[in-house]
Amino acid sequence: MKKHILLPALFLSFSTVIAACGSDAGTNSANEQAPAIQEGAAEEENKKDAASYPVKLNETVTLDEVIYSDDGLKGFKAKLKLTVTEVTRGQEAYEQLQQVNKSNKPAPEGFEWVLVKVKGKLAEAETEEFPYWLSAMNFKFVSEDGDIYNQEASAAVPNELDAELFKGMEEEGYFADLIEIGDEVTLKYETLDARVFFQTQ
Known part of the structure; x- marks a missing residue:
């Protein structure tokens, strides 16, 4: 009976690890795109500064x-x-x-x-x-x-x-x-x- 309880527990633990890895990958992907967004914002800010000064x-x-x-x-x-x-x-x-x-x-x-x-x-x-x-x-x-x-x-x-x-x-x-x-x-x-x-x- 203990064997039947152990297998689902192991499966749940393994699934949690995979989900965590997937979550990390998503975070890295977002971080990789962030600089492009920031550069665009900086470029727009520079244009505003050019008009202000x-x-x-x-x-x-x-x-x-x-x-x-x-x-x-x-x-x-x-x-x-x-x-x-x-x-x-x-x-x-x-x-x-x-x-x-x-x-x-x-x-x-x-x-x-x-x-x-x-x-x-x-x-x-x-x-x-x-x-x-x-x-x-x-x-x-x-x-x-x-x-x-x-x-x-x-x-x-x-x-x-x-x-x-x-x-x-x-x-x-x-x-x-x-x-x-x-x-x-x-x-x-x-x-x-x-x-x-x-x-x-």
Whole structure:
């Protein structure tokens, strides 16, 4: 009779061990996935920090960028040094635009022109075959409320920012847009691989 009682007890003990092992395996699996989740959270937090602490006017920031081949299949690491050197607003900005082209129109009611000068240098690059494209299209003004201006306005500017940079090259240029009068905007530069915010005053 004791033998019949002992066998179920042994089976129960063995099952408990298997269950415990399975539980440990599940814990390890969860732990292996945790870093990816944490990295994603950290990346999102870094983006928030970038918006909260914009780079000051005339200060240079170095961005980790990627240069892509013409077919987009290969990527090469690069470092871009970026500086916002001038920001002109209101009537002064409009007068400068008028000097470039008399057909530039005044800002509509409630808005003002902003003229920005940017300097960029491709400090490092893993390729000398393909260039990095530095363009005004990657810049957007962000309002105090966090809304992005859509760059619907167009104006002829002096030396428009639109340059192909090879390793060691440096270029500078301008772009302009309309914003609401008095809006303390920040300036966002964003590509597929980098994002940074700049102060405008």
